Amino acid sequence: MIEPQRTPATSVLKVSAHSNPNSVAGALAGVLRERASAELQAVGAGATNQAVKAIAIARSYLSASSIDLVCVPEFTDVEIEGNVRTAIRLLVERRLIPAAVPVSPPAIP
Amino acid sequence: MIEPQRTPATSVLKVSAHSNPNSVAGALAGVLRERASAELQAVGAGATNQAVKAIAIARSYLSASSIDLVCVPEFTDVEIEGNVRTAIRLLVERRLIPAAVPVSPPAIP
Numbered sequence: 001m002i003e004p005q006r007t008p009a010t011s012v013l014k015v016s017a018h019s020n021p022n023s024v025a026g027a028l029a030g031v032l033r034e035r036a037s038a039e040l041q042a043v044g045a046g047a048t049n050q051a052v053k054a055i056a057i058a059r060s061y062l063s064a065s066s067i068d069l070v071c072v073p074e075f076t077d078v079e080i081e082g083n084v085r086t087a088i089r090l091l092v093e094r095r096l097i098p099a100a101v102p103v104s105p106p107a108i109p
Numbered sequence: 110m111i112e113p114q115r116t117p118a119t120s121v122l123k124v125s126a127h128s129n130p131n132s133v134a135g136a137l138a139g140v141l142r143e144r145a146s147a148e149l150q151a152v153g154a155g156a157t158n159q160a161v162k163a164i165a166i167a168r169s170y171l172s173a174s175s176i177d178l179v180c181v182p183e184f185t186d187v188e189i190e191g192n193v194r195t196a197i198r199l200l201v202e203r204r205l206i207p208a209a210v211p212v213s214p215p216a217i218p
Contacts, residue, residue, distance in 0.1 A: 017154075045126075045158035052157050052197055056182040070179035070202070073165040088161055093179070 012039045015054065017046025024050065025057035032062060032069065032094050040071075040090040043078065048088045055092055068097045121148045124163065126155025133163035138170040141178065141203055149180075149199040152187060157197045164201055177206045 011031045015024055024040070031038040040055070042048040052071075059069050072091040077084050120140045124133055133149070140147040149160040161180075168178050181200040186193050 045154045048161050049154035049157045049197075052161060052182050052199075053184075056184055056197070059181075059183065068181070070181050072168075072177070072179050073161045074168065075162075075165055088158075088165070090161075 011035060012041055015040050015042045015047050015051040017044060017050060019047070019050045019054070021050050021053035021057055024054035025061055028054055028058040028092060029061040032058070032067065032092065033065065037091060037093045040092060041076070041078070041087050042090070043080065043085050043087045051088070051090055055090065058092075062094075063097065066097050067094050069093065070095055120144060121150055124149050124151045124156050124160040126153060126159060128156070128159045128163070130159050130162035130166055133159065134166035134170055137163055137167040137201060141167070141171060141176065141201065142174065146200060146202045149201060150185070150187070150196050151199070152189065152194050152196045160197070160199055164199065167201075171203075172206065175206050176203050178202065179204055 040051040042051040055071050070093055074089050076087050076089040078087045137147055151157040151160040164180050178201050183198050185196050185198040187196045
């Protein structure tokens with residue numbers, strides 16, 4: 001169960017430490033081709049890390065569509081099995097890619 | 110040593126898994142009162158988690174100044190003790206707070 005949200009509801013993707021960042025990125029990119037924003041929700045360091053990696057990967061997926069992403073992190077409380085846990089909520093929003101600042105490609109080995 | 114950066118150089122704050130998010134947030138807020146952007150760099154899940162928490166906390170520190178923050182994550186390579194590691198680079202940028210969307214108060218992690 002999720003506490004009352006502070007910003008308008010969007011599509012929520014729950015990310016765990018075991019989530020595949022590429023899969024989350026694909027889902028995120030799919031949502032953001034259709035909508036202006038999406039939300040990732042993560043509990044714990046491992047989950048937050050996968051969520052951030054997914055956003056970085058989704059940026060490269062969307063760059064061909066001239067879409068870049070920004071994210072706005074905030075704390076939120078979620079109830080898991082009767083216990084209240086602090087989660088990280090990452091609101092992800094689209095923005096147009098400025099002409100002079102191309103999205104970087106995935107890291108080059 | 111840091112690989113060539115893909116976006117304009119800003120103030121870089123290196124975050125570790127042992128960094129205090131409140132301290133990083135204070136430093137980040139200080140930079141972003143003076144500059145339009147700053148960069149957090151983190152290697153590993155624990156460090157990335159602390160960096161994201163610091164951004165969430167910095168948002169509350171800056172809300173009294175009507176400044177909100179967005180972040181743009183990307184991968185970058187850093188050299189640590191002769192080994193190349195993949196780091197997460199979080200470019201943090203200022204934006205004005207929309208009147209109808211107040212920044213949430215900080216939750217205690």
